[in-house]
Amino acid sequence: MSVESTVDSSQRGRQILLLAAEQFAEKGAKATTMRQIAAAAGMKAGSIYHHFSSKDEMLVAILGDYLDDLNQSYREVLAAGHGAADLIRTLIITSLHASARHPHAAEVYQAEQPYLRRQPEVFERIIRAGRESQAVWSEAIQIGYDDGTFRQEIPVETFHRLLRDALWLSVRWYQPTEAYPLDAFAGDIASVFLDGLLPRA
Amino acid sequence: MSVESTVDSSQRGRQILLLAAEQFAEKGAKATTMRQIAAAAGMKAGSIYHHFSSKDEMLVAILGDYLDDLNQSYREVLAAGHGAADLIRTLIITSLHASARHPHAAEVYQAEQPYLRRQPEVFERIIRAGRESQAVWSEAIQIGYDDGTFRQEIPVETFHRLLRDALWLSVRWYQPTEAYPLDAFAGDIASVFLDGLLPRA
DNA sequence: GTCTATACATCGATAGAC
């Protein structure tokens, strides 16, 4: 009834991917062995290969799902037609929600950047999807520079990278709580980058 | 004339460490093999062990030198007794200068964080030095919150982490040029985090 | 101080029984 594919999208397959993502995030993809992933899933190393044909393929599945979801969400935000400042605010919230929907994927994506780029053929799909999401940020920030919403003194590239890095890395330490929910955190990030920490006189 | 030690601090030893740091930064410590480090230094893998007793020890030497230098610089800044905003600005510049003095070390330190923490005994010295530098930032930021220089709405921890991550990661992409020197870049980082991207009305 | 040679461990992936 189901179509054969290199990628296993069954429930068991998804469960294995989640466990793999958790370990990739914790100690890196290279340092995580197939035996460890198998053990977490309650099976032996050889059995993993019934679901996925290689470790790299597991990485592609984890990151591809996440980036596709992220880019889809980004497109919807762009279509809503916010002003520059609101656009930045909304993209921050959207990014954090996407990260929350794909536990550990954002963390893995940023940590494995060097590894991905060393095998452009294997990870072509991931690299392209990553570029697409970067382009959205570039576009959003440029809008604010062009229409005078943002200060011209700060180079576009500098602001872009600072915000991107702080946002990406926040998935490493921030965990939503009742006292400090995701939307409040997103608002604080936006406030720091748009308003600064000094009070507005 | 020279005292025997586990760590080789000779010229040749330092040269090997620089080449190792470059590769650690590029593809990760675990993914860099002793054979590759040796090849870059124009020798065979076995010969490295005349200078260092293990790869982990090389990592300790690279990161220890960097963090000791950084903390020493931080202490001098604290002793100068700046106001909160100037203190943040100065710490940013100081951090970037320290990173420039130790090519790739900051990059390696941030990328290998999970690896370091998985072997607390081996990397104890590094972990402690890292905590010391974090404490300096916490103290500096807290001063501004306490004396009312900074806005109270943003949680201290949030601001601290955002600034820390953006600053650490900037070593991955920023390279000083004549058109955009280190001090100008440091000023822009400080300006984004203190003043924000929106113009002050 | 660098070499060759190699011991020893571990990993990714495969083959075939159940």
Next chain:
DNA sequence: GTCTATCGATGTATAGAC
């Protein structure tokens, strides 16, 4: 769909010649 068993590759580190 999972197991056992194992191959072949590769990595760290050591031993001893030069």
